[in-house]
Amino acid sequence: MNIVIAGIGKMGLTLVDHLVKEGHNITCIDIDPKVVDNVVNVYDVFGIGGNGVSCDILKEAGIEKAQIFISTTHSDELNILNCMIAKKMGAINTIARVRNPEYAMQSSFMRNELGIGLMINPELETANEISRIIRTPSAAKIETFGKGRVELAEIKIERSNPLVDKTLSSLSKTFGVRVLICAVYRKDEVFIPTGDFIIREGDIVHITASHSEMSAFFKAIGVYKQRAKCVIIVGGSRIAYYLAKQLVESKINVKLIENSELRSMELDEVLPKVHVVCGDGTDQNLLIEEGLEEVDAFVALTGIDEENIIVSLYAKQIGIPTVISKVHKTNLLDMARTLNIDSVMSPSAISANYVLQYVRAKQNAQGHNVRTLYKIVNGEVEAVEFLATDKCKFLGVSFKELNLKRDLLIASIIRGNKVIIPSGNDCIEQDDIVIVVAKNLILNDLEDILP
Amino acid sequence: MNLKMVFYVLGVIMKVEAALMMLPALVSVIYKDNELLAFLIPAVLLFAIGFALSFRKPENNQLLAREGFIIVSLSWIVLSLFGSLPYVLSGEIPNFIDALFETVSGFTTTGASILTDIEALSHSTLFWRSFTNWIGGMGVLVFVLAFLPSSDTRYMYVMRAEVPGPVVGKLVSKIKVTARILYVIYIVMTVLLFVFLLLGGMPVFDSIVHAIATAGTGGFSIKNSSIAFYDSAYIDYVVSIFMVLFGINFNLFYFMIIGRVVTILKDEELKFYLGLILISILAVSLNIRSLYDGNILTAFRYASFQVTSIVSTSGFATADFTQWPFFSQFLIIILMLTGGCAGSTAGGIKIRRFLIFIKMGFVEIKKLINPRSVVQLKVDSKVQQDTLLSGIAAYFSIYVLIFSASTMIISLDAKSADTTLGSVLTCLSNVGPGFGAAGPSGNFSIFSSLSKFVLMVDMLVGRLELFPIILLFTPNTWRRV
Numbered sequence: 022m023n024i025v026i027a028g029i030g031k032m033g034l035t036l037v038d039h040l041v042k043e044g045h046n047i048t049c050i051d052i053d054p055k056v057v058d059n060v061v062n063v064y065d066v067f068g069i070g071g072n073g074v075s076c077d078i079l080k081e082a083g084i085e086k087a088q089i090f091i092s093t094t095h096s097d098e099l100n101i102l103n104c105m106i107a108k109k110m111g112a113i114n115t116i117a118r119v120r121n122p123e124y125a126m127q128s129s130f131m132r133n134e135l136g137i138g139l140m141i142n143p144e145l146e147t148a149n150e151i152s153r154i155i156r157t158p159s160a161a162k163i164e165t166f167g168k169g170r171v172e173l174a175e176i177k178i179e180r181s182n183p184l185v186d187k188t189l190s191s192l193s194k195t196f197g198v199r200v201l202i203c204a205v206y207r208k209d210e211v212f213i214p215t216g217d218f219i220i221r222e223g224d225i226v227h228i229t230a231s232h233s234e235m236s237a238f239f240k241a242i243g244v245y246k247q248r249a250k251c252v253i254i255v256g257g258s259r260i261a262y263y264l265a266k267q268l269v270e271s272k273i274n275v276k277l278i279e280n281s282e283l284r285s286m287e288l289d290e291v292l293p294k295v296h297v298v299c300g301d302g303t304d305q306n307l308l309i310e311e312g313l314e315e316v317d318a319f320v321a322l323t324g325i326d327e328e329n330i331i332v333s334l335y336a337k338q339i340g341i342p343t344v345i346s347k348v349h350k351t352n353l354l355d356m357a358r359t360l361n362i363d364s365v366m367s368p369s370a371i372s373a374n375y376v377l378q379y380v381r382a383k384q385n386a387q388g389h390n391v392r393t394l395y396k397i398v399n400g401e402v403e404a405v406e407f408l409a410t411d412k413c414k415f416l417g418v419s420f421k422e423l424n425l426k427r428d429l430l431i432a433s434i435i436r437g438n439k440v441i442i443p444s445g446n447d448c449i450e451q452d453d454i455v456i457v458v459a460k461n462l463i464l465n466d467l468e469d470i471l472p
Numbered sequence: 473m474n475l476k477m478v479f480y481v482l483g484v485i486m487k488v489e490a491a492l493m494m495l496p497a498l499v500s501v502i503y504k505d506n507e508l509l510a511f512l513i514p515a516v517l518l519f520a521i522g523f524a525l526s527f528r529k530p531e532n533n534q535l536l537a538r539e540g541f542i543i544v545s546l547s548w549i550v551l552s553l554f555g556s557l558p559y560v561l562s563g564e565i566p567n568f569i570d571a572l573f574e575t576v577s578g579f580t581t582t583g584a585s586i587l588t589d590i591e592a593l594s595h596s597t598l599f600w601r602s603f604t605n606w607i608g609g610m611g612v613l614v615f616v617l618a619f620l621p622s623s624d625t626r627y628m629y630v631m632r633a634e635v636p637g638p639v640v641g642k643l644v645s646k647i648k649v650t651a652r653i654l655y656v657i658y659i660v661m662t663v664l665l666f667v668f669l670l671l672g673g674m675p676v677f678d679s680i681v682h683a684i685a686t687a688g689t690g691g692f693s694i695k696n697s698s699i700a701f702y703d704s705a706y707i708d709y710v711v712s713i714f715m716v717l718f719g720i721n722f723n724l725f726y727f728m729i730i731g732r733v734v735t736i737l738k739d740e741e742l743k744f745y746l747g748l749i750l751i752s753i754l755a756v757s758l759n760i761r762s763l764y765d766g767n768i769l770t771a772f773r774y775a776s777f778q779v780t781s782i783v784s785t786s787g788f789a790t791a792d793f794t795q796w797p798f799f800s801q802f803l804i805i806i807l808m809l810t811g812g813c814a815g816s817t818a819g820g821i822k823i824r825r826f827l828i829f830i831k832m833g834f835v836e837i838k839k840l841i842n843p844r845s846v847v848q849l850k851v852d853s854k855v856q857q858d859t860l861l862s863g864i865a866a867y868f869s870i871y872v873l874i875f876s877a878s879t880m881i882i883s884l885d886a887k888s889a890d891t892t893l894g895s896v897l898t899c900l901s902n903v904g905p906g907f908g909a910a911g912p913s914g915n916f917s918i919f920s921s922l923s924k925f926v927l928m929v930d931m932l933v934g935r936l937e938l939f940p941i942i943l944l945f946t947p948n949t950w951r952r953v
Contacts (some may be wrong), residue, residue, distance in 0.1 A: 023645075046645040054857055062537075062628055067645035 022046070022384060025087045025112065027073030027103050028094030029056050031351055032118065032143065035373040036091065037064055039396070040380065043463060048082040073103045076110065085111040089380060093118045101137065108136035114383055116376055120144060120259065139379050143368035148263030150371055151345055154364055155249050155318045156271055164395050166406050166456050170440055171433050172235050173203075173395065173404060177363065178224045183242050190216035196241040199442045200230040203432045203458040204402045209355070211401045213428045213460050225358075227397055229404075229432040229456065231440040249273060249317035249343060255302030255332060256323035257284045260347065260368065262292065264320065269294045276311060278302035280323075303328050305335070318343040326353050333362045384465075402460050404432065407467040409453040414468065421445040426472045428460040473950065474539050476530035478546065481616075481630075483525025485547040488616055489554060490518035492607060493600075496558065500596035507596045510562035518554050538949060540629025544613060545940040548932055551612060552576045555604060564597050569921050576928040578604030580935035581819060583691030583787040583904030584895075586917040586924070590696050595677065598694045602681040605690025608935065609718075609817035610658050611635065618651035633940050635815060643726050657725045658817070662687040665714045672706045686711055689718050689818045691787030691904040698912070700790040705773055708790055712780040716749060719784035719812030740852050741813050741824045745783075748823070752779045752807060756800045763796070775800075783807040785819040787904020789912035794890075801907070808901045819902025819934055821871065825864050827851060832861060870938050875900060878930050882923045895919070899930040 024040055026033050027050040037060060040047055047066040051057050054070040061068035071078040073092060084090065090112035092103035097119045104115035116139040119125055125145070131137045153163065164173045178184055184192070193199050205212045206225040212218065220226065230238060252268055254261050257279030265275045269292070276296045279285040285299040300307045302323060313319065319336040321329035326348045333346035345364045348357045357365045374396050395404040409416065415423055420431065420443060434441040435454040441447060449455055449467075457470055464470065497511040535543070552575045559571035570586045577584045578601055587593070593601075607615070611634040617627055627647055643650045666683035670676065678694060685692045695701035699711055720742060727735045736742065756775035757768060764770040774791040781788045782804050793804050811820010831849050838847045848855045878896045885892070887909060894907025895916065905912040916924065933941045943949045 048645050061642070065628065065645070065647050067642050 022088040022380070023083065023086050024048070024089045024091065024380070025050065025079070025082045025084055025107070026091045026093065027051070028092060028100070028118075029060050030093060030095065030369075031349065032369040032372055033091075033093040034060065035351060035369050036093070036376055037066060039373060039377055041065060045380075048087075050078060050082055074099065074106060076106065079107060079110055087112045089114045089116065089383060091116045091376060097121050097124055101131070101135065104137045105135050114138040114379075116141060116379065118143065118372070139376070141372050141375055143372040144259040145263050146371050146375055147347065147366055147368040148260050148267060151260070151264050151320060151364075151366060152267040152271075154345060155252060155268065155273070155320075155343060164397075164404075166229075166395075166404070166433075166435075166454075170231060170435055170438070171229055171456060172232055173397065173432075174228045174230075174235060175397070176226060176228065178220060178222055178226060180222050181243075182222075184220045184226075185222050187220055188216065189214055189218050189220070196238060198230075198234055198238045198241055200228050200234055200238045201430075201432055201442045202226050203229050203404070203430050204397060204460070206358075209359075211460055213402070213430050213458065227402075227458075229458075230442065234440075234442075251316045252276070252318045252320065253278065253308075253311065253313060253316045254320045254322060255308075256321065256329075256347075257281070257288050257297075258322050258324060258347075261320075261322045262288065264322070265292050265295045276316075278307070278311065303332055308332075308335075313341070314339055316341060318345070320344075321346045323347075326350050326357075330357055330360065330362070334360060337361050337363075397458075402458060403462075403464065404456060404458045405464050407455045407457065407464075409449050409451055409455055409467060411451050413449065413451075415449065415471070416451055417448050419446055419448045423471065425470055426459075426462065429462060429470055430458045431470075432456045432458045473542070473952075474530070474532060474534055474536075477533055477535060478539055478543050479525050480530055480533075481526075481535075481543050481613075482547055482550060483522045483527075484616055484620065485612055486518045486522030486550065486554070487526065488612060488620070489551055490515040490522060492603070493518070493558070495603060496596045496600040499599040500594075503595040505594035505596055507558075507562045507594050510558045511596065511600070513561060514554055514557035517557075535627065535629055537629050538943075540627075540633050541940040541943045542949065543630055544633040544936060545932070545944045547613060548579065548936060552579055552928075552932075555579060555600075558600055559597065562594070562597060564593050569924055570917070573916065573924045573928055574601065575604060576931050577904075578602075578690060578692060579608035580902050580931040581605050581608045581688045581690040581785070581817065582899060582902040582931045582935075583685070584899060584906070584910075584916050584927070584931070585692070585904075586915060588915060588917060590694060593694075599677075599681060602685040602690065602692045602694070605688035605692050606662070606684035607688070609688025609690065610655060614651045615655065617648060618655045633936065641723055641815070643723060653726055654722050657722055657729075658687065661714070661717065661725075665710070668710045668714075669707065672702075672704055672710060674702060674707060682711070686714055686786060686788070687718055687817065689715065689784045689786045689812070689816075689902075691781070691785075693788060698789045699777070708773055708777045711788060712777050715780045715784040715786050715788075716746075718786075719745065719780075719816050719818040721813040721815035722817075723815050738852055741827060744827050745813050745823045748807070748810065749779060749783055752783070752803050756796075756803060759800045760796050778804070779807060782903060783810065783812065783818075783820075784816075785811050785901055785903045787898070789905060792911060792913045793905075794907055794911035794913075805897065808897055808903050811901055811903075821867075821901070824851070825867060828856065828861065828864050829868060832865070867938060870942065871900070874930070874933060874938065878926050881926045882919070885920050885923050887918065891918075895927060896930060899927045900934040902931060902934050 023046045025048045026036060029049050029051040037047055041064045049060050049066050049068045050073045052072055057068040057070045060066060069078055069082055084107055090107040092100040094100055100117040100119060104117045108115050115137050117137050119140040120142055125140055125142050128140050131140060189202055202214055204227040205214050251274045254265060254277045257277060261277060265277055268275050276298060278298045278300055279288060280301055282299050285297050289297040298311055319341045321332045323329055329346040333344045337344045343363050345366060346362050347366050348354050354367050397404055431443050433456045434443055457464060493511050493515040497508055500508045556571040556575040559565040559574060560568055565571040565574060573586050613630050613634045617631060631647060643653050662683050665686060666679050669679040669683060681694050724736050724739060753776045756779055757772040760775060761768055761771045777790045778793050809821055810826050811822055812818025814822045814824040828851060835847050835849050875896060879892060882896060883892050891908030891910050895910045898904060898906040909918050910916055
């Protein structure tokens with residue numbers, strides 16, 4: 022598809038990275054010629070230096086033939102204006118990054134009257150993600166497929182974990198639960214494991230199963246944790262505001278530590294149920310005083326990535342069960358993942374993922390069979406949901422007889438209300454929803470799983 | 473330095489050259505000139521080595537600026553080394569240095585020859601000679617980018633190092649599609665020229681060979697007296713017009729096809745290029761009128777052919793400009809320096825660089841008169857970035873250095889001043905004919921092996937726009953950190 026992106030900041034760059042890999046024709050617009058130079062050097066894209074609001078620039082970018090226009094400049098108003106102009110000039114779908122919650126609240130007006138297809142608020146998305154982790158016991162990250170029937174969880178294997186040094190094929194016998202480990206992240210490398218794969222300490226494994234099986238499995242391996250009751254958030258950013266609000270709504274006690282007096286007073290006003298503390302959240306004594314040792318979860322959301330990482334490491338050190346840190350810089354993200362922090366969140370990556378799902382959905386409307394797509398393990402592995410139609414050539418053929426591509430795994434099959442974790446004897450039937458996990462492959466159709 | 477990837481790309485290039493050698497082999501079969509083996513042996517050799525090098529794609533397929541430059545300069549050297557084998561094997565040019573000179577001159581679209589009797593060569597050799605012009609015109613790596621399957625996205629550095637001009641503008645978002653568009657325009661224009669030549673009564677083989685040699689702005693003819701052999705005003709004008717066309721930025725042809733005429737009309741480089749050609753033709757015709765018995769039309773015909781041939785750096789000839797008055801000769805020297813537009817198949821310093829260089833001077837003058845005024849250098853009403861300007865200044869300084877150093881070495885041959893300076897200039901600008909003994913009616917066989925070697929380096933340096941070849945010999949390029 023032809024995609025035009027205006028404003029190449031962190032989020033814009035993350036989007037370019039993923040969209041180029043998926044083979045789209047990308048045109049980048051940025052006001053800073055150096056930024057354009059850089060993106061053109063690194064990626065196979067067309068770059069234009071200039072203001073995305075300008076009709077001439079948009080015309081040069083080929084807006085008439087663009088299926089999707091994405092505006093991720095620093096300003097909400099600019100993004101909205103960009104999208105309106107692009108829409109009028111012929112872009113079919115428009116996506117705007119809008120941070121201000123007041124604008125976001127009138128999204129239906131924006132969509133119907135101004136023609137903005139999707140408004141994305143990175144801070145809100147990040148807050149949603151963090152609150153999901155805190156509210157879900159045990160796993161670091163959970164996503165769902167097939168309208169919530171299949172869960173995908175990510176856990177880090179500690180030394181005490183009974184999975185250490187076990188082969189995958191022995192799991193179901195040992196624990197009596199049918200789950201599937203579909204991707205393993207080990208030392209900067211991702212594996213799509215086979216049955217004889219052995220789990221080691223320090224791996225980050227991705228598991229698919231139905232909800233009940235997943236809980237049973239977590240209990241069996243002993244990583245089941247109590248639901249968090251008490252959370253400390255450091256840093257009073259917009260993410261912190263959204264997060265605190267959501268957590269309080271689900272009856273979790275929240276203590277928010279913010280350095281600036283003015284900001285803490287503001288937060289206290291808008292978040293009446295949250296205990297706002299004014300002080301330096303990176304001060305060890307202050308954290309202990311505010312009861313850090315007692316909490317179930319700790320979230321570092323200050324504006325400085327390095328502070329977040331260090332404070333989170335400290336929190337993990339004193340034994341807090343769930344520690345989450347925000348890291349904004351894309352280049353720090355990989356390094357931060359190697360540390361002993363439960364989850365590292367990057368607003369730009371999360372919102373890019375969200376936009377990608379939207380792009381995929383639009384592409385889907387053009388004849389592809391992908392229903393939903395998740396990028397897991399830092400975007401290196403895709404979990405794709407397909408619907409098996411009667412056109413599929415291998416209906417009823419068991420997986421033993423199918424010669425699947427390498428680095429690819431059928432994670433689960435949803436047949437009616439039943440979730441099947443497939444073995445060699447299972448097969449795909451018509452109207453099944455098939456979830457495929459694959460590394461470095463572009464899957465646009467169920468047929469693509471065969472070489 | 474990702475050497476594995478460099479070798480992998482080199483392997484691919486070698487396989488492509490092996491495939492390209494099949495065309496002259498085909499010519500050999502058609503004309504039964506018994507030189508099939510001279511092309512088949514190098515082709516098999518190239519394919520075998522290329523296959524071995526590119527057998528497995530390296531895991532780490534990153535190509536950065538450094539690898540881009542290295543790949544481009546190494547592949548041009550490798551292409552020339554193997555491209556000279558057919559001349560040696562067929563015995564047409566037994567001396568290896570001479571054969572290499574002819575090949576480098578071909579690939580770099582220079583068209584300078586060491587041969588004294590071109591017409592004695594066989595059909596297949598003649599075809600291969602001109603075909604190297606065509607391949608070198610647009611570049612082999614651009615060809616590879618355009619037509620070979622590859623999922624890599626980081627080839628921009630490679631393309632930038634091979635396409636002439638200070639800035640490389642993509643036409644569409646994908647580099648592969650851009651390269652393909654350029655090649656399609658190139659092929660279509662070559663075919664058009666072929667048809668026009670055929671209509672002018674040129675034999676089929678001659679038309680093909682001259683069409684491909686003109687398209688690459690190379691200038692390898694198959695006649696000792698070049699285009700003058702046909703002595704037809706029609707052919708002269710057709711070739712002149714196409715030489716001008718091949719000296720224009722190919723991006724503009726694309727804009728014409730998609731109907732963005734405004735961009736073309738606004739293009740300052742094009743205006744400057746066409747203006748320069750027009751003024752030069754008029755000035756030269758008036759200046760040389762007396763040589764043609766005051767017949768202004770004949771003078772115009774020869775002036776326009778020579779001027780377009782030099783400015784597009786083709787180097788075909790219908791008259792010997794070394795016999796002209798000095799005014800005309802000096803104009804020819806200036807045209808040799810400028811060359812064609814950026815993004816064309818022409819060589820030289822490029823009109824765009826000259827334009828910016830001249831403007832730099834004027835900007836400085838304006839600033840001197842009124843130090844507080846804001847004066848920014850604009851081309852096509854866009855402000856040019858400082859990095860581009862300093863890049864162009866560096867280009868000129870290195871150009872002067874290389875020019876002086878080469879002249880110094882070649883003057884050891886103790887030829888006349890115009891022969892020495894002229895041959896360095898013509899090789900650096902990829903024109904072909906020089907001055908004095910190496911002029912349009914002479915050739916380069918007079919030079920010693922050392923001089924030929926220096927001239928070969930000059931041709932490569934000129935075609936690849938100075939930097940890639942120089943980087944190859946810079947220690948910093950090979951350092952780890």
